Amino acid sequence: MKSTITGGKVVLVGAGSGDPELITVKGMRWLQKADVILTDRLVSPxxxxxxxxxxxxxIYVGKQCRRGHSTPQATINELMVLYAQDGKTVVRLKGGDVSIFSNILDELQALQQNHISYEIVPGVTAALGAAAFAGMPLTARNYATSVRFLTAYKSDVVSETYWKELAQTDDTLVFYMSSETLRDVVKKLTANQIDASKKLAVIEQATTPQQKVYTSSLYAYDEALGGKNFFSPTLVIIGKVVDLHEQFRWVNEKAETTEYFKSEDVSNNENEQLALTA
Structure with a gap:
């Protein structure tokens, strides 16, 4: 851990995957000591x-992936550094876990380059929260011996060679940030002859009161779910463990769902960020 001449500190905290009770005790205690909180959109209010x-x-510093206002990563880095240099305890609060498909590397590099003391507090990542709340053990015995966390948020993230491997493996596949490219994911896997017995689960807003789980055969995806627009965040699980959902589902879903993670009014934040970065 790097020392700092200012006495300030940044703590990168995983808030968990939606349900506010999934935050860790350690994360809660750091929040209670915070002078400044830089929070993502996918954190329960x-x-x-x-x-x-x-x-x-x-200060709300969320990113919305083409869905409106997003705070540049450079601004987030600068806010962390400036407040810590002012002697503040800064909590950088991230949805899920801080290290899974996040920009933590950029943030750690900025803190280290500026000699800011930091600490990392893990959280319940979306894959674990979604699987648990959907009754799908990701490595259930006789169903899967391992699990892969992936993202296909754009078409060229996964190579053609790797698509072939993914189609043939018995691992459970978990796709983050891939709802907008899900049809392409299904096409790649079916084109590479993924086992027809494997199913797909789309889990909307996992672990929140608005959670919704949709399941389908990959080869019948277009007919079952192809025209569906999913609420963000959405997680996709593919593999034999999806069969366990009907037997072990324990969350009572609402017939109609609404958006749980609302976009925050960031106008005041923008003014402050401009002042800080001027």
Whole structure:
């Protein structure tokens, strides 16, 4: 851990995958000590209401993947550094786990380059939360011996050679940030002759009161789910473990769902960011 001449510190905290009770005790305790909280969009607002000190400055720095306002990563890095150099305890609050498909490397490099003290507090990543709340053990005995976390948010992230391997493996496949390219994912796997007995599960807004699980054969995806627009965040699980959902589902889903993670009003944040980065 790097020392700092200012006495400030940045703590990168995983907030869990939606349900506010999934935050760790360690993460909760750091929030209670925070002077400044830089929070993502996919963090339950109940976490801030329950654990943030009344005097803490809360700044929304979420990214929305082509769905509106997004805070540049360079701005997030600069906010962390500037507040820590001012002697503040800064909590960088991220949805899920801090190290799974996040920009933590950029943030760690910025902190290290500026000699800022930091700590990493892990959280329940979306794959684990979604699988648990959908009754799908990711490595259930006789169903899968391992699991792969992937993303296919654009068409060239996964090579053609690797698509062939993914289609043939018995591993459980978990795709993050891939709802907009899901039809392409299905086409790649079926074109490479994935076992027809394997199913696909699409889990909307996992672990929240608005969770919804849709399942389908990969070869019948277009007929079953092809025209569906899913609420963000969406996680996709592919493999034999999807068969366990009907037997072990325990969450009572609502007939109609709404958006759980609302976009925050960031106008005040923008003014502050411009002042800080001027």
């Amino acid at each position: 109940e976490i801030i209401r329950s654990f943030a000190p009344a005097a803490a400055k809360v």
